[in-house]
Amino acid sequence: MALTEHKKALIEKIGIFYEKLGMQPAAGRIMGLMFVADRPELTFDEIRETLNISKSATSTALNLLIETGPVEYITFAGDRKRYFKLKTSNWRDSLAQRFNNIINFKSLLIEVLEARSDKATEFNSCLTEFIDFLEYLQHELPLLLKKWEESRK
Amino acid sequence: MALTEHKKALIEKIGIFYEKLGMQPAAGRIMGLMFVADRPELTFDEIRETLNISKSATSTALNLLIETGPVEYITFAGDRKRYFKLKTSNWRDSLAQRFNNIINFKSLLIEVLEARSDKATEFNSCLTEFIDFLEYLQHELPLLLKKWEESRK
DNA sequence: CTTTTGGTTCAAAATATACAGAACTAAAAT
DNA sequence: ATTTTAGTTCTGTATATTTTGAACCAAAAG
Known part of the structure; x- marks a missing residue:
């Protein structure tokens, strides 16, 4: 996903905010990405590639975010991917x-x-x-x- | 300082509370001790001995607590010691x-x-x-x- | 002027955390 | 039946944090 420098900077700022709440950096950045991404549902690989983190880190962080509440995922019939999104509500x-x-x-x-x-x-x-x-x-x-x-x- | 088991446990619980706020364990325990200690003013060595932490850890933690607000110290003429206390107010x-x-x-x-x-x-x-x-x-x-x-x- | 007191500061060790990379898996696609 | 997809899980490593221990210091005491 192509992001402006400004959005990248925002992701980091949001990441730091969540780090201060005790979250690991990668998870914080995922939160940041989900806030600034224009499309509200992102796939595993979009997140991984955009943030340049490994599959394992992506997996662990996403599962943590799902367990602790702020993220959920939706699926579509005939599509194996999960679409991760913020539970903004x-x-x-x-x-x-x-x-x-x-x-x-x-x-x-x-x-x-x-x-x-x-x-x-x-x-x-x-x-x-x-x-x-x-x-x-x-x-x-x-x-x-x-x-x-x-x-x- | 002699502490009941109950008070020791309370110190740990308060310590964990402050750890979650981003404080280092030793500093959190110092907060805990200051809450449960009957005398509200404690000396460097009382804190060190009661919590079994090194001089350096005590020094660093106390200075951190003073800098960030929750602790202050008072002095008495003719006494070189500092008396550390919570800024409860x-x-x-x-x-x-x-x-x-x-x-x-x-x-x-x-x-x-x-x-x-x-x-x-x-x-x-x-x-x-x-x-x-x-x-x-x-x-x-x-x-x-x-x-x-x-x-x- | 030497020793003690009440600390501070620094380097190093111990510990904890976060992350990458590789091997793995189950379902779907070819 | 093999390959691809969409992840998961398990080391190992890098990094950061916390703590100790030892050396140090300035002021006061002996």
Whole structure:
């Protein structure tokens, strides 16, 4: 696939973004490619060739992306190839997961608070405050999504 | 420092949480220790001995934690030691930073949208929708914190 | 002025991760 | 029946990360 320099650069930037989320570079670049590719469904070999990665790396990365959620594939009768595509519609879920990662720290903080002596009042009240806000977020974030959905009808 | 098995386990769990955020294991464990330690200020050697890490690893990790924000140290006149402690009060900032990481993806998505042909209508409208919600979040999240602050007065 | 304390810095070892290349497989095409 | 396609899986290697240990340093203590 022919890509402009600009798109290649975007792929790298998106790749780095996903690397920072703990993804391997190749998988991050695949995400990048899927975002910028004009056709939304790409074959194994298109991905491999465009990104210059080996078959094995392509295979491993695609399967990882499928397992962890952001990618799926579709097939067509009489065509053995898989057509890989972003589950773009999935952004609600992936966002929710990222927020949950943040909010889940709450349970560790609660364990901490239970395990701590209550000598360090200042510290403990800071902890309580933090836990409290995470609790609030846990409740309010889903409402925020609903409010947004409402607002755009 | 003598720690119960339970606290040791908590340190590891907190360590893993921070590892997932891209921190090195030793630094993550230091965070864990600082959360569970009864005394909120710990010396270099207390940290080193309790966690069984080398001086160099301790030094590097502590400096990293200081640079990136979550830790600070205080000193006392006539005492050469530094007393390292969590900037617990800092949770607002660190939360804000984590939310910004999520929201900043918006700028990449905007670049993507500009670079894309408008053939893939479905895909593009999904992108637009996502960008839109990130925009909404960017505006609403700070308000959520304010609302929470109000509610607890 | 020598030793101790509270670290820092550097080189090297240990470990973990990511990737390539080759061998393999099952289904389809020739 | 052989070849091609569309991958998968299994080493091995390259690379990056993390940690240690040892040397070093400046300030304070003896």
